[in-house]
Amino acid sequence: MVNYKLQRLAMYSYEIENILKHNKRFRGVYSLNNIPLISNGDLVINLDTSNNNGSHWVAMKITDYELFYFDSLKLPMNILLTNYISHLNKTHLYINRDTFQKHLEVNCGEFVVLFLSFPHLIKFNKIY
Numbered sequence: 001m002v003n004y005k006l007q008r009l010a011m012y013s014y015e016i017e018n019i020l021k022h023n024k025r026f027r028g029v030y031s032l033n034n035i036p037l038i039s040n041g042d043l044v045i046n047l048d049t050s051n052n053n054g055s056h057w058v059a060m061k062i063t064d065y066e067l068f069y070f071d072s073l074k075l076p077m078n079i080l081l082t083n084y085i086s087h088l089n090k091t092h093l094y095i096n097r098d099t100f101q102k103h104l105e106v107n108c109g110e111f112v113v114l115f116l117s118f119p120h121l122i123k124f125n126k127i128y
Contacts, residue, residue, distance in 0.1 A: 011057070020116060023042060025040075026042045026116065027042060029045075030046070043062070061115075067090045070112060073099060093127040
């Protein structure tokens with residue numbers, strides 16, 4: 001028998017938007033194929049395309065010269081994300097050093113909110 005009170009559900013985009021709406025840098029939640037080109041700001045991205053249900057949340061903190069990429073599972077970066085990042089022409093790219101969630105857990109939404117709200121708590125590796 002499943003205890004439904006203890007069962008965790010993944011976060012929806014509207015929940016993430018509602019939590020982060022007071023973050024002045026926050027630019028929105030997007031599917032993988034709808035990420036806007038921005039020069040500065042915070043984004044949350046679902047690794048699924050808009051015609052799918054959603055799979056995993058990641059986040060980016062973009063400044064004038066740097067891009068901080070956060071993935072709580074530390075999955076290999078998708079080719080669409082790699083292409084997006086290369087179009088931004090940032091001087092430095094950083095990726096989180098540690099893994100924050102187990103593979104079957106569904107708390108990636110909470111972790112992207114944590115990262116965008118408290119980025120100083122996350123350690124990053126400089127890629128370039």
